[in-house]
Amino acid sequence: MTPDLSTPISGTPGNDSANNATRLLTALHRRGGTATRAELTADLDSGRSAISYALADLVERGLVTVDERPQQTATGAMAGTGGGRGRPSHLVSVAPTSPIVIAVHLRVDTLDVSAFELGGTMLRIEREAVEPSPDVEMTMHRIGRLVRLIAEESRRPCIGVGVSLPSPVRATDGYALAPRHMNWSGIPARDLVAAELADAPALRGLPVHVGNDANLAALAEHVHGAGKEARNMLFVTTEHIGIGGGLISSGRLFTGASGYAMEVGHTTANPGGEPCRCGARGCLETEADPRALLRAAGRLDTPTTGLEYRARVVLVDAAAGDPVAREAADTVSGRVGAGLAVLVNLLDPDRIVLGGLLARLLVVAPEPLSNALHERSFLERAVAVPVVAAALSAPALVGAAELALTPLLA
Amino acid sequence: MTPDLSTPISGTPGNDSANNATRLLTALHRRGGTATRAELTADLDSGRSAISYALADLVERGLVTVDERPQQTATGAMAGTGGGRGRPSHLVSVAPTSPIVIAVHLRVDTLDVSAFELGGTMLRIEREAVEPSPDVEMTMHRIGRLVRLIAEESRRPCIGVGVSLPSPVRATDGYALAPRHMNWSGIPARDLVAAELADAPALRGLPVHVGNDANLAALAEHVHGAGKEARNMLFVTTEHIGIGGGLISSGRLFTGASGYAMEVGHTTANPGGEPCRCGARGCLETEADPRALLRAAGRLDTPTTGLEYRARVVLVDAAAGDPVAREAADTVSGRVGAGLAVLVNLLDPDRIVLGGLLARLLVVAPEPLSNALHERSFLERAVAVPVVAAALSAPALVGAAELALTPLLA
DNA sequence: TCATTTTGTGCAGACGTTGTACAAATACAT
DNA sequence: ATGTATTTGTACAACGTCTGCACAAAATGA
Secondary structure (H helix, E strand, C coil), rough: CCCCCCCCCCCCCCCCCCHHHHHHHHHHCCCCEEEEEHHHHHHHCCCCCHHHHHHHHHHHHCEEEEEECEEEEEEECCCCCCCCCCCCCEEEECCCCCCCEEEEECCEEEEEEEECCCCCCCEEEEEEEEECCHHHHHHHHHHHHHHHHHHHHHHCCCEEEEEEECCCCCCCCCCEECCCCCCCCCEEHHHHHHHHHHCCCCCCCEEEEEEEHHHHHHHHHHHHCCCCCCCCEEEEEEECCCEEEEEECCEEEECCCCCCCHHHHHHHCCCCEECCCCCCCCHHHHCCCHHHHHHCCCCCCCCCCCHHHHHHHHHHHHCCCHHHHHHHHHHHHHHHHHHHHHHHHCCCCCCEEEEEHHHHHHHHHHHHHHHHHHHHHCCCHHHCCCCCCCCCCHHHHHHHHHHHHHHHHC | CCCCCCCCCCCCCCCCCCCHHHHHHHHHHHCCEEHHHHHHHHHHHHCCHHHHHHHHHHHHCEEEEECCCCCEECCEEEECCCCCCCCCCEEEEEEECCCCCEEEEECCCEEEEEEEEEEEEEEEEEEEEEECCCCCHHHHHHHHHHHHHHHHHHHHCCEEEEEEECEECCCCCEEEEECCCCCCCCECCHHHHHHHHHHCCCCCCCCEEEHHHHHHHHHHHHHCCCCCCCCCHHHHHHHCCCHHHHHHHCCCECCCCCCCCHHHHEECCCCCCCEECCCCCHHHHHHHHHHHHHHHHHCCCCCCCCHHHHHHHHHHHHHCCCHHHHHHHHHHHHHHHHHHHHHHHCCCCEEEEHHHHHHHHHHCHHHHHHHHHHHHCCCCHHHCCCCCCCCCHHHHHHHHHHHHHHHHHC
16 A cells, blocks of 8 residues: 555645645654554644545545554553543554655765654664765665665665765755865765656656755754754754754754855854954864864874764763863863853854764853853843753754655655 | 725635735735726736735725726827727726824934825925934823824824834834934833823724834835835935945835844944944944044034034035035945945845945946945956935835835735 | 826625534454 | 543545636737
């Protein structure tokens, strides 16, 4: 049984995308793919019969299944309900026949390709190592091969491919402007990936969505991770070299007009600090990425190999009591706080999520960060923005899946 | 005939606000209050009968009127249509019985209170001078008196009051955190204005909306001014002291989680410049507000009187050939460009609108600004963001009206 | 005067949503 | 066991919005 997506998941005959069926599917997705009918009814705050109607639609399309008699555990307690009084609620789940998406995440040293279903569940992942400064064409071939492999072996309809790249990505055509540290000058990423899919009849013409890695990580943390409850979430991360950022505004990913928004690397974190390639001094990128931490710890000898790992070691040493490492962690932590303050003044988030090395830094040295944030930001006088570490292990990959799922949930 | 707003301008029985009637009203509003049916049909791209249906609703409610026989001019050309072939389109206008809103704009030296109707037409304005460091209670009384006066004399139903304040405003309760340069410490603005309305039976309980002046100016320029075509518009302005900003994201005002977003005054414009009250150096606020221009021109003798006017004189002199004034204008212009570059890297707007003194500066000295913007911003490599001067004479006032109208158009 | 073009209207039908009343399924007290 | 309270799912009728089609209306141009 293949799901029927030929007709739009309607709404008013015309152009309404905020109908109950779509909202229901979105609510189920945000709950991780499994929820009771009662929970979904509460999420949508409509009547129970509205849910019946919408649910029937989704079931008929093969997108969800309803278990009317949730399995009783050995003790007799219900699986889905809280165990209260009253008739136990049916359990709604993503159907095993429901469509999947393929997510691709290209990093400096690894390539991840993965299948996701509704709810954000990762079904399978393939990881390959990437050599430094890889060949564009060969990399695209490898992406294409893995996507085809996973899509075919999954034996489920695939409705889209999401690609996460370490580069600003033009929204109109998925062109990657400047893939960071790949020695690539700019590539028409969406078209290149789409061309790879043209070889497989089943995948030809499949929509390909491309996004910036940090933006997608922000999206993922918002939907499934540490920013679930937030509606205006600022995400900042660092991996390898440079700083990436993403913003969720009113529950939606803030992309800017062209898709280049939230290049936070050149926010001032330390006026009069190290000179940056952008011409200014003391940018977040030069003061708080793995290189900066290694430099502060006096360990920046071999420039560009295993930066992130070696920076993590500094944090481990700091936690273990190494005074030099501790000093370095505190210094960088303060710089991060100062940079975040600038962003808070501009963006007024209700939550800040830190990813990559910054998440680990937050655990090892939280005080300098929050102190600097409080001192420097005007809004902190009125609202204390919680700063938390990211919750997902592969946020950009999940975000790429999220991107490919949006047409279904929009 | 008073318009009937008791039932929601429906849509689906439940909670749909994106129905044709509302969309039609919004389209009419954005066209300035007058449009042909054909134009509205195109704006909504639905069938003609859908417009018929929605329009009948709005006419019945007394919100709009339809002129079926648009006046022919002396030459015989139609007023509304382009004069092409075919049946001429009916002319749709905001009804003279339609509701109005009252807009209030409090500045350091003036208080404006004004009536607006749908379409953004200002019906009447009352302006009073405000003494430096005014008494809060007295100022609120004056606001209340003018609002009641205008609302009563307009003889039309009033559906809301919008208030623009030179302060960050908390979204939840309309509390003005720190009214700039008023010597006020923070006031529950919404409640105070609402209390003033309680005296007049006709206005009691009327919704009061409070917003930051720069945010509201941004909103106004987006809907009726220089940012009409933009969907991601950055607005920056300066009046008297300090720098204000606002952002339109995907066609909607970006407020942040609490309403404090876009405090752009402390964006770095000149690393190592003048020390700022925020602790950093070279903030936009210290490098590009009227004081900064006066300082650069060597005319900052008497600190805080008529700053904006005297700064304008500097620009006039610069345009007339005064070398010192010219040098000052060029310097400040470059600083503005550098500050905008930081914002462009973060926010990726498709248009920048400058208001107040910055609009005049843009006319007198555009090159240093655009050069600095191009040099410093990464995105400029890919997209050249147009920078234009504001088009409205009282944008914050119009924005306050816009704020009060949103419940009708949402 | 007639064809062409563009625009408004009437009408029937479809569809999503809701509210109400009722049935089903549990926990808890007796 | 039995009944009551509580919570949840379903059937059904009604409503209101939107659409598409066919037709009428109002202009231009040959």
